[in-house]
Amino acid sequence: MVTFVDRVTLHLRAGRGGNGCVSVKREKFKPLAGPDGGNGGNGGDVVLVTDPQVTTLLSYHHSPHRSGGNGGFGMGDHRSGALGETVELAVPVGTVVKDAEGNALADLVEPGMRFVVAPGGRGGLGNAALATPKRKAPGFALLGTPGWEGDVLLELKTVADVALVGFPSAGKSSLIAAISAARPKIADYPFTTLHPNLGVVEAGDIRYTVADVPGLIEGASEGRGLGLEFLRHVERCTALVHVLDCATLEPGRDPISDLDVILAELAAYPVPEGQVPLADRPQLVALNKVDVPEARDLADLVRPELESRGYRVFEISTVARSGLRELTFALGDIVAEQRRRDADAPAIPRIVIRPRGAEADFTVRVEGGTYGAVYRILGEKPVRWVQQTDFQNEEAVGFLADRLEKLGVEDELFRVGATPGATVVIGPGDGIVFDWQPALTSAAELMVAPRGTDPRLDQSTRRTTAQRRERYHELMDAKAEARAELEAERTDDA
Structure with a gap:
């Protein structure tokens, strides 16, 4: 039965934003008192929260699918939709969040840290929020956008001060059980330990944590055995203790050869950029099982060789409880010194996220199609605007055309060589496909039409930009002539 999981893939779906409402306020003697449609509620996020009481990702191994709540629809009388329920997922301290490609998104190393891993969708605006002096009664509202959906990888890296490494x-x-209150499973066969165990050790005034990392074997850095799966739990440790078996009965093994194998595996393991390599961290050697007479003789034989390499060597016995005090106090001194260095080290600079003022809001990419060129529009705003558009409502489609025109999409299409009738796709993949007509990009606020319609979508009323400009000047000239005639009549009456 699985009791410990340190790597799991989550399938997440944030909540969808609620749609805005199309409504007109109706009162006695005022059947059309203005738009009063409310906004839709935002979708619920999926948030990771570090909890010191959680030590494994087991719960997400059994149920990896998690979803945020959907936002409520807007309603009349300016009533906004309810916000979607935010889902908080408790994860152990030391959890690394990666995307589906393996890129690190967040490193949650402190208790109480929060990371929005799947943001919810935006709620759509109601027609009350879309009203302007030129568009006093919009006959449409914006739809809610979908929340983020995808997979993320959670990887636990144990946060401990000291790591115990060695062969199975x-x-x-036995050592971690002897120096702390941890009670791991202990037996005399290889790979008894199937997951890291943590214990808290007190050495005088110093308290630190020790991690019992599952056994390493030769070739672990290349995937052999269980060691590679758990070497990442050593990444955050300040010091390493090489636990060497002086009473092994396996042929061809001795403390010196065991140490060389472990050092080679530690050196071959890649650590994240900016961290000290495992082989360069403070290391002590514990010659274990010296309560056995033959093991005591072997320890006395190999100790000079180990000390000549620069290691501090401790002869211990977890059965007789000998040599443990000296070992724990030596580790306490190393941890205390590292903590003093960390306290004196300059603070880690804050990450400042600045607005993307110089970046373009969209790009137009020309792609070759079966029947001609395809112009693909990519960008956060155009894609979101398409998601918010109700294509069953002609006025909403006209509003989308206005937004794209004001963003400069039409000018960019002209610049890259698009012609009327060209195929335009907004968004990646299949996206939304349009037959581009430049005539659709005039100002919708100046159009007079029934609510929910847009006369620019009628072939009989569609004009070119030059024709619209000419019509505008005709109307202005007619208005000026009418004003002159009125002034002349007033002069004659006087």
Whole structure:
């Protein structure tokens, strides 16, 4: 039965934003008192929260699908929709969040940290929010946008001060049980430990945590055995303790050869950029099982060789509880010194996110199609605007055309060589396909038409930009002539 999981893939779907409402306020003696449609509620986020009481990702191994709540629809009388329920997922301290491609998104190393891993969709605006002095009674509202949907990888890296490393059955679990209150499973066969165990050790005034990392074997950095799966739990440790078995009965093994194998595997393991390599961190050697007479003789034989390499060597016995005090106090001194260095080190600079003022809001990419060129529009705003548009409502389609024109999409299409009738796709993949007509990009606020319609979509009323400009000057000249005639009549009456 699985009791510990340190890597899991979550399938997430944030809540969808609610649609805006199309409504007109109606009162006695005022059947059309103005638009009063409310906005839709935002969709619920999926948030990761570090919790010190959580030590495994087991719950997400059994139920990896998590969803945020959908936002409520807007209603009349300026009533906004309810906000979607935010889902908070408790994860252990030391969890690394990665996207589906393996890129790190967040490193949650402190208790109480929050990371919005799947933001919810935006609620659509109601027709009351869309009203302007020129568009006093919009016959449409914006739809809510979908929330983020995809997979993320959670990877747990144990946060401990000291890591116990060594071959299987070297006595690591027995050691952590002897120096702390941890009670790991202990047996005399390889790979008894199937997951890291944590224990808290007190050495005088110093309190630190020790992690019992599952056994390493030769070739672990290349995927052999269980060691590679758990070497990442050593990344955050300040010091390493090599637990060497002096009473092994396996042929061809001795403390020196075991240490060389472990050092080679630690050196081959890649650590994240900016961290000290595992082989360069403070290391102590614990010669275990010296309560056995033959093991005591072997420890006395290999100790000078280990000390000549620069290691501090401790002869210990977890059964007889000998040599443990000296080892724990030596580790306490290393941890205390590292903590003093961390306190004196300059603070990590804050990450400042600045607005993307110089970046373009969209790009137009020309792609080759079967029947001619295809012009693909990519950008956060155009894609979101398409998602918010109700294509069953002609006025909403006209509003989308106005927004794209004001953003400069039409000018850019002209610049890259698009012609009327060209195929335009907004968004990645299949996207939304249009037959581009430049005539659709005039100002909708100046159009007079029934609510919910847009005369620019009628072939009989569609004009070119030059024709609209000519018609505008004709109307202005007619208005000036009418004003002159009125002034002349007033003069004659006087």
